[in-house]
Amino acid sequence: MTKHIRIAIAGPRGNMGTEAVKLTDRTEHFELCAVIDSKNNGSRLKDIAGMPAVDVPVYTDINQCFQENTIDVLIDLTNPETGRKHLEASLAHGVSPVVGTTGFTEADIEKLSREAEQKQIGVVIAPNFAIGAVLMMKFAKMAAAYMPDVEIMEMHHDRKLDAPSGTAIKTAELIKENRASRRQGHENETESLAGARGADIDGMKIHSVRLPGLVAHQQVMFGGAGQTLTIKHDSINRESFMPGVQLAVEHVVEHKELVYGLENIM
Numbered sequence: 001m002t003k004h005i006r007i008a009i010a011g012p013r014g015n016m017g018t019e020a021v022k023l024t025d026r027t028e029h030f031e032l033c034a035v036i037d038s039k040n041n042g043s044r045l046k047d048i049a050g051m052p053a054v055d056v057p058v059y060t061d062i063n064q065c066f067q068e069n070t071i072d073v074l075i076d077l078t079n080p081e082t083g084r085k086h087l088e089a090s091l092a093h094g095v096s097p098v099v100g101t102t103g104f105t106e107a108d109i110e111k112l113s114r115e116a117e118q119k120q121i122g123v124v125i126a127p128n129f130a131i132g133a134v135l136m137m138k139f140a141k142m143a144a145a146y147m148p149d150v151e152i153m154e155m156h157h158d159r160k161l162d163a164p165s166g167t168a169i170k171t172a173e174l175i176k177e178n179r180a181s182r183r184q185g186h187e188n189e190t191e192s193l194a195g196a197r198g199a200d201i202d203g204m205k206i207h208s209v210r211l212p213g214l215v216a217h218q219q220v221m222f223g224g225a226g227q228t229l230t231i232k233h234d235s236i237n238r239e240s241f242m243p244g245v246q247l248a249v250e251h252v253v254e255h256k257e258l259v260y261g262l263e264n265i266m
């Protein structure tokens with residue numbers, strides 16, 4: 001029998017939060033019990049303009065939400081500062097977080113991993129829930145073993161707060177597992193305009209584009225003698241992330257440690 005899962009969503013009015021509310025509404029074994037919003041405290045979700053007709057309470061205080069409702073999983077789709085507070089509250093209340101919010105540091109993830117292990121609580125942090133994006137990252141890791149010169153170009157809508165994207169950072173981390181650290185480009189190269197060569201992780205370059213009209217896109221481009229290889233993924237809407245969110249929610253209630261990256265549970 002499929003396990004019934006009681007869920008709270010933080011950031012329900014956002015691009016991702018709105019899709020996550022719809023996901024919980026159409027998924028039989030998911031029950032949305034409450035949402036955590038930056039405003040609208042004390043109202044009902046269905047009464048907020050533009051929200052689906054789902055009748056659950058709205059809280060601005062996550063601790064109050066956890067005190068007044070029995071929640072198995074928190075889906076956090078906010079910003080790093082809020083996400084950090086929400087993760088802390090979740091672990092304190094024994095609620096398993098599924099975190100799509102990006103912008104966490106390596107130190108954040110290591111600390112959370114230790115806490116999750118200590119408290120024996122499942123946590124999933126996934127910089128990208130789109131299955132195609134996870135495959136792009138895996139293929140890039142494979143290619144790096146043979147073509148170590150690589151640059152990452154990530155392109156997002158212009159409302160995005162963090163740069164580079166969580167996906168670009170995760171891609172670089174996966175590539176690092178198959179590529180010896182090396183400086184790329186000409187040894188004497190200079191920038192006449194600061195930032196022209198992009199951000200640097202271990203000698204790899206990351207370039208961030210922000211434009212209206214874009215959703216979430218990434219190209220990982222490898223170069224070798226006389227050839228290039230480009231691995232590309234496009235999310236053309238936020239529905240693309242929802243199968244991954246569902247997978248993470250179903251996983252997190254069955255496990256008692258932190259997982260960073262959907263590739264570890266696919």
Ligand SMILES: NC(=O)C1=CN([C@@H]2O[C@H](COP(=O)(O)OP(=O)(O)OC[C@H]3O[C@@H](n4cnc5c(N)ncnc54)[C@H](OP(=O)(O)O)[C@@H]3O)[C@@H](O)[C@H]2O)C=CC1
Binds near residue numbers: 100127
């Ligand atoms: N892992 C993945 O696959 C994906 C991850 N993301 C990440 O998810 C996050 C959200 O993205 P997106 O939906 O596009 O962003 P939005 O800006 O559209 O949504 C963020 C929402 O969080 C709300 N929020 C801010 N502070 C709080 C708070 N203290 N309590 C509750 N809610 C709060 C905002 O409310 P207000 O507007 O009032 O501030 C807003 O409604 C980002 O970090 C993004 O990078 C995005 C897409 C895919």
Ligand SMILES: O=C(O)C1=N[C@H](C(=O)O)C[C@H](O)C1
Binds near residue numbers: 102157161168
């Ligand atoms: O903010 C977004 O939109 C996205 N954020 C995530 C990231 O930072 O990688 C995932 C996806 O790229 C969309």
